[in-house]
Amino acid sequence: MEQAKHPIDIRSLSLAELQEAFSELGQPAFRAKQVHEWLVQKNARSFEEMTNLPKALRAELAERYSIAAPVEVMKQVSRDGSRKYLLQFADGVAVETVGMPSRNRLAVCISTQAGCAMGCAFCATGLAGLTRSLTAQEMVDQVTHVAQDFGERVTSVVLMGQGEPFANYDASIRALRMLNDPEGLNIGARHLTVSTSGIIPRIRDFARIPEQFTLAVSLHSAVQSTRNQLMPGVKKYTLLRLHEALQFYTETTGRRPTYEYAMIEGVNDTNPEMQALCDFCEGTLCHVNLIQLNDIPDSPFRPSPLKKVEDLQRRLASRGVETTIRNSRGADIDAACGQLKQRQIRLRKA
Structure with a gap:
């Protein structure tokens, strides 16, 4: 039958x-x-x-x-006003999404996959591996859910939640276009950001699309051996090739990529590591976001002291590299970067 x-x-x-x-x-x-x-x-x-x-x-x-909208299984509210949601789709798979209000703006961090296969050593999401990729509509659903809960218009979206967006490239690009659509949520292209761990062929594809979406790259080390340790999922994409791909991106688009650099005590905050990052960035069009690593239970890694973060900011600035020390939002409810987990729940049948 x-x-x-x-x-x-x-x-x-x-x-x-x-x-x-x-x-x-x-x-x-x-x-x-x-x-x-x-x-x-x-x-x-x-x-x-x-x-x-x-x-x-x-x-x-x-x-x-x-109309298969996700169901809110759980919501947590941070002291800073951020809200983390556990949203469950029709097949029982759930992901986490974060809404971050600031003055008259509302940013949303969405997931592109349930879990992640990249295996970054400092990230809670990949601990349980990959369950499945999300559809474009499931990505957009996260944004509309947050907007409805806050009762506000979403002004920016970052694809920085669970998953590697460029491992789910077609659906991620479709979601960006749906969010950007004047007949839809009408969020400006430059307020839509994709974060990748460095999948080089997709960075080149992303450079060729006509929309002015923003690119962020999880760098975390400019020393190959350290990056291999921290980010084994992109070991085959060497820093030299990544540097070339990012040069292609800036020359093709004229836009400035952002490098995310989570500072880990004794791992990527040493003098040689700082020197390597400055060398990687100097003379290129880029912006570096420095982040004190967010705590993850049972992780061997600890955040760098703030004075180390400030030292690296000064070194980058002295080499002409634009740098920001980014304050993590929602850390008290495990909603900050690297803290989102893949929840294995099945509360209702598909």
Whole structure:
């Protein structure tokens, strides 16, 4: 007996795809626009909410399509106002997402995969490995969930949560375009940032797309042996090749990549390590974010003292490299960089 197929999530269709589907149903084009507005701007969770649609059309849509929005399993609120959510999708897989308010802005850090296969030694996400990649809609769902919970418009999104975005490249780019879409959430391209551990072929692909999305690279060491220890998942992409790919990126786009550098006591905060980072950055278009490593239970790594972080900032500045010491948000609820975990839960069946 053939297994029944799950209906398509209607939110995965673009406005153009909706218009085509409605044309096949014999419906006027404006109906597709109405449904799109309900889904994107009003965050509708059922067809019954779409009160300006005829009842018969709502029933037909409910037969053909689903609205498979994630369920909030848990929410934690940090002292700094950040909120961390555990969101569960229809198949029982869950990911963590963080909303970070600041004055009149709201930034969201989203996951692109459930878990991660990169195995970075200082990151909690990869401890349980990779469960699966997320769809573009599941990425966008995280943003709309946070916006609805805060009751505010999201002004920026970073793909820095669980997973390696460039290991799920096509879905990540589609999600960025959905977030950027003037008919959608209309978030400016330069306020949409992808963080990669350094998958070189995808950095080159990213340089060639027309949108002005922002690139961040998790660097963490400019000494090959140290980086191999910290980031075994990108061992095959050497620092020399990474440097060349980033030069290609800046020459092709004219945009400045950001290097993330989590400072780990006795590992990447020594004099040779600092010298290597300065050499890697000097004379290139880049910005360095220095971060004191966030604590992870049972990890052998400890954050560098603040004076070491400030010393590295001075050294980079003396070489003409723009540098910021970044304050982590949500560390008290394990919502800061490297602290998001893959939760193995199955509270409801698909």
